[in-house]
Amino acid sequence: MIDAIQRFFNETLAQQDGANSPAPSLELATAALLFEVARADYHLDDSEVALLRELLQRRFALADADLDELMRLAREEADSAVDHYQFVSLIKAHFDYAQRCELVRMMWRLSLADGEQHHLQEHRIR
Numbered sequence: 001m002i003d004a005i006q007r008f009f010n011e012t013l014a015q016q017d018g019a020n021s022p023a024p025s026l027e028l029a030t031a032a033l034l035f036e037v038a039r040a041d042y043h044l045d046d047s048e049v050a051l052l053r054e055l056l057q058r059r060f061a062l063a064d065a066d067l068d069e070l071m072r073l074a075r076e077e078a079d080s081a082v083d084h085y086q087f088v089s090l091i092k093a094h095f096d097y098a099q100r101c102e103l104v105r106m107m108w109r110l111s112l113a114d115g116e117q118h119h120l121q122e123h124r125i126r
Contacts, residue, residue, distance in 0.1 A: 026094050027060050029087035030103065031074035036084065037107045037125055041118035051113040055106050 034055065038048040049071075057067055081087070095103065104125065111121035 026090060027056075027062075027070055028073055028077060029090045030059065031056055031070050032077040032081065033084060033087050033091070033103070034106060034110055035071075035074045035078045037110050037121055038113075039078070040111075040121040040124040041116070042120075043114070045114040047115075048110060048113045051110055055110065059106070 031052075034052055038044055038052055053067060053071065056062065056070060060070075062070060077087075091100065091103065107125045111118065111125060
């Protein structure tokens, strides 16, 4: 009886963990990190959004509809993420050193897109 109860709770918790935290794609992880940099100063400027779209389009060569969906999902992921470990670990596992350097350059371009250097955006990048 106790084994049956324990098995029920283990199965239920395993299902909930899988349903609530699907692994993000590499594209989504990249977009979410870039989105976090753009909004780190608590002001999401139109120039930042336009540059974010351009950077993601250039990096992943997406159709407009797919790019719109990626932007929407990145915003949701950034809004709901408690930390950025899931994004950073995925990028670290799949990007080589040169690709990671390129991502950091993209972050700096994005942080300076509104013409201001903000310490919170710098902190997010570092």
